[in-house]
Amino acid sequence: MSISETFTYEPRQSVDTSNYRKHTSSSALQRALIDRFHTKVTEIVKGLEPTTLLDCGCGEGFVSEIFLSEMPALQITGFDVLPDSVELARLRNPRAHFTAGSIYEIDQPDNAFDVAVAFEVMEHLHEPHKALAEMARVASKYVVLSVPHEPFFCLANAARGKNLDQTPKGSDPDHRNFWGRNEFRDFVSTELDVVQITGSMPWTICVGKVRG
Numbered sequence: 001m002s003i004s005e006t007f008t009y010e011p012r013q014s015v016d017t018s019n020y021r022k023h024t025s026s027s028a029l030q031r032a033l034i035d036r037f038h039t040k041v042t043e044i045v046k047g048l049e050p051t052t053l054l055d056c057g058c059g060e061g062f063v064s065e066i067f068l069s070e071m072p073a074l075q076i077t078g079f080d081v082l083p084d085s086v087e088l089a090r091l092r093n094p095r096a097h098f099t100a101g102s103i104y105e106i107d108q109p110d111n112a113f114d115v116a117v118a119f120e121v122m123e124h125l126h127e128p129h130k131a132l133a134e135m136a137r138v139a140s141k142y143v144v145l146s147v148p149h150e151p152f153f154c155l156a157n158a159a160r161g162k163n164l165d166q167t168p169k170g171s172d173p174d175h176r177n178f179w180g181r182n183e184f185r186d187f188v189s190t191e192l193d194v195v196q197i198t199g200s201m202p203w204t205i206c207v208g209k210v211r212g
Helices: 018-023 028-048 062-070 083-092 128-138 152-159 181-188
Strands: 052-056 075-080 097-100 113-119 139-148 193-200 203-209
Touching: 018 028, 018 083, 028 062, 028 113, 028 139, 028 193, 028 203, 052 062, 052 128, 062 075, 062 083, 075 083, 083 097, 113 128, 128 139, 128 181, 139 181, 181 193, 181 203
Parallel strands: 052 075, 052 113, 075 097, 113 139
Antiparallel strands: 139 203, 193 203
């Protein structure tokens, strides 16, 4: 059974976000890529052996659902800037705690969670350095991040005729940051000690260890 098949909740409402569309796509290719990504990040997070985790930019709670299925004892807290997405995350994951909030001012104490994660969030931000510093502040051990692997992400979209009117061609209109793997490693290393840089095409995944 694939990890994506652990999804059990069909929400009574939907939201029009790129995250929701991506996770509910009927495309077999899209589902295969998402499932492979979920498998990879779950393997990485399980290896860090957290007891507490903060899901920054939790969206509709798809990844948290998988984490709770694979790590039933894990205590998950999450937040997102979109209240409608937070409501769906709550419905999907009644054992977790989700609130509306900003990644620029995370309403949690220093070192409050073993691991903080942000999947497909940083590329959307006007101030990614500020967000990274906040995640490093609230995590006590590790921060796990994923972003599109550029330029392959844009090229893959352009090859299938998607977002051809964007600059760079093929890029998502909501994306503001475009990192290659080495550039993203350098970005993360401004706040954390990078211990793993890997990926699940077309995404880069980085694990940073909290300093000091």
